[in-house]
Structure formats: C-alpha cells, structure tokens
Amino acid sequence: MTLPNPVISFTGILSKLTPKPRRRAQAVRRAAATTTRLVPALFGPADRPQTAFIECPAWCAADHMDRMEHFDDIDHYSERVNVAHVHSFTLDWDHSELESFISADPAANDERIRQTHIRFGDGSGEDAYLTADDADQLADEFIRFAARLRDQAAIVRAHKAGQ
Template structure:
C-alpha cells in the first residue's frame, strides 16, 4: 500500500541562514561554549567571542547562556615587604565584557581592576584606564625618587658608622 506523503513546501516559512541572522562582528570569532546545569545535560553552542577573550567557554561552563562573560588575560603588580612574608598588596587589571548585563557600560569592553582578594572591583572605561595609567606613571616616578633619597640617606648613615 502506497500513501501520498507530499508536503506543501510553500506552507513552511523560509529560514534565514545563520549568516543572515547574526553576522560575525569585527574583532570576534566563533567559539564553542558549554551551557547547562550539569555535564550530563549541558549542550555545546557556538558564540561570538571577542578576540581578546582568553576564557575557555567549554572548560568553564555556565548554567545559562545569559551567564556567559568574557575575560582577557590579566596584568598584575605585587608589593612585598621585608617585614612580611608574601605580597602585602596586589592589583590585577584585565578586560571584561558581560554581554547580557543591564548596564550598557558592562556590556561593552571595559577594564576591571581588582585587589588581591578579588572582593573589590573597579570598572573603568578606556578613558578612565588611560587616566589611571598616567597617574601610575607619575606614582612610579615619585617612588623612584623616594628610593633614591632613601638610598642616599643609607649611604650617609653608613659613612658615619665607619
């Protein structure tokens, strides 16, 4: 027995291609991301990821696609003391972006400065980061000046003790 299974193709709405739906933005690439509650129920999807992002979105899965965020490698500075073991102060800076944040400034690429404990974050626009960099250059210059004064003072003290 033969049945007629013809389909009216005109009744099926046409689907735009993936390229038509979301063209790849300049400065991004397609990468896999793991989404789901557990490894057993998670799925791998392809997302646009900024070229500066170093996050492994498969190795660091998130529960919901809205939880995806992008992070660059970080730069850091540590301050050690001759009276304490380990670093006393540490600051780290990197680029971040949270594509689904309610604050548009957090959706865009911005610089995040965090302290050693990772509890306090300062979110900076690129302009704010440039201003901070200028201040840190000035601070570094003043720190070098203080080091030279301390070195000279120690040499004078050593000369008196001899």
C-alpha cells in the same frame, strides 16, 4: 678586574626583553581588532549540559567550554595583566597585587558592563570598572606615582649611605 655596572647591565637586558614600540603598536592593533570568532560554549545543568556556538571577541581568553549553569552567565575576559606584586620585608607574602583585564558581560543589566571595558582590581574582590579614557588617566597617575616612588628610594639610599 672591573665589574660591569649592574644598572647598565640590567638596562641592556631589559631593552632586549621589552617589545620595540613599533612591534608593540602592531600587537596592540591586532589585539584591538573588532573581529569576532564563533566558539563553542558549554552551559546548563551538569547532568544535561548543552553546547552552543557564541560570538567571542578576538581579545577574549576565556575557555567557554568551562560549563556555566546558565547561558547568560557566559562573559568575556582577556588575559590578566599583573601590574605589581608589592612584597613587604616584614611579611612572608605579597602585601598586595594589582591587575587589570579587558571584560564584557553581554547579559549584564548595566549597559556599560555589556560594552567592552577594563576591570582593575587589587585582590580585594571588588574591581573598578574603567572606560578606555579612565584607564589612560590611571596609567598617567601610575607614571607619576612611579617617579615619586623612585625619588623616595633615592632619598632612602642617600640617607643610608650617610649613616
């Protein structure tokens, strides 16, 4: 009895789960649409909350009915994309986590933060603020990093096989 090659099987499964480039491009275009919608936002003291309708970008996933103390604390953010959960075999928890999300804070003092941008974090509480070009450059660096990481994994496997 011949068992299927796990790499080929996994690749076959992955190809079914990974969106086709054309569908992905369509989804990105829809998400990138500059359209906004009016949504209710709750703000003010807990004993006297007020509701106002605000313009909200199509990509925003925030529930603006989660009460904010001040109207200018209302900001916009997309769903978070988890880039990696790095698990160490010497720890019982994830060593680190990387995530990114689209953000805009209309009341920020810094004009760049008022504009739509990408926030990138590692769970430390201090995010990096990226332009679209910065994010493209970081994505390219991750691709190079992933290739080097695979090279290291191959060396470790070859070394273990020779032991």
